[in-house]
Each structure stands twice: as structure tokens, then as C-alpha cells.
Amino acid sequence: MADDSPTALEAISRMLTPEFEIVGTVSDSASLIEQAQRLSPDVMIVDLFMPGSGIEAARELKKRRVSGRIIFLTVYEDASFVEAAQSLGAMGYVLKSSADRDLIRAIHEALQGHFFHSPSLH
Numbered sequence: 275m276a277d278d279s280p281t282a283l284e285a286i287s288r289m290l291t292p293e294f295e296i297v298g299t300v301s302d303s304a305s306l307i308e309q310a311q312r313l314s315p316d317v318m319i320v321d322l323f324m325p326g327s328g329i330e331a332a333r334e335l336k337k338r339r340v341s342g343r344i345i346f347l348t349v350y351e352d353a354s355f356v357e358a359a360q361s362l363g364a365m366g367y368v369l370k371s372s373a374d375r376d377l378i379r380a381i382h383e384a385l386q387g388h389f390f391h392s393p394s395l396h
Contacts, residue, residue, distance in 0.1 A: 275287065275298070275299045275300070275318070275319040275320075276299070276300045276305070276318065276319070276321055276324060276328065277301065277319075277321040278324040278325055283301075289374065290319075290377070290378070297315050298313050298315070301324065301325070303325065303327055303328060306318070306335075307338070310342055311340055314341065316342055316343065317342060317343045317345060317381050318343070318345070319345050319377070320345070320347065321346075321347060322346045322348035328346060328348075329358065329362065332364060336362060336363055343364075343365040343385070344364040345365060345366030345368060345377070345380050346359050347373060349371070351395060365387070365389055366380035366391065367390075368390070368391070369392040369394065369395070371394075376390070
């Protein structure tokens, strides 16, 4: 998981731990790239805008052929960001405001190879 907010990382970890193993948390894109290469996670939950940019990290991970699926977790309800996420090969775009309802479903969808976005995004 990658987010520059320790509070968000803690909340997301608490939410996901009953169902998933959290192999690492980081707070910036450089650390995400390094840890993703080292740990080879199945899914990466990535804040869209954190130090170094989640979008740029996704581009770099794709370039380095890191196989984990990316789900962006963000406050930004902008369709152009959803499109950008898809064009980078991300498998999900979840709003932080609906993470409690959408994130676990997004992870399951990503693991099955399907793109998921929060239903409130049109």
C-alpha cells in the first residue's frame, strides 16, 4: 500500500487485514517502486497524488514489468483521472470516501483481471 498519510495507511490496513495479507506500506512513489520490485505483491493500493506521484510510479512499474495489479485510491472524482488510470493498466480506481464499501470488491475484481471503479463515478 502506498499513501503519504499514515492515518490512511493505518485505516486501510485495518480494513483489509481480516481478508488480505499486507506485505508492506510506503509513503512515496520511489519507495513504492523499490518495495514492489522486492516484494512482488499481487495488488498495490496506490494514492494517486503522493510525493513523487502515484501516476508516475505506475508508469515506472509498468516500464519495469512489475506484475502486481494497481488500484488507485484517491479523493479525486475526475473522469480524466479514471481514464488515465486505465490507460496505465491500473485495475481499479476507488474513492477514499467510499473505500469502506468499494476497496475489497475492487481487489477481488483486480485479482480476476477486471477493472473496477467506485460506482459513484460516472
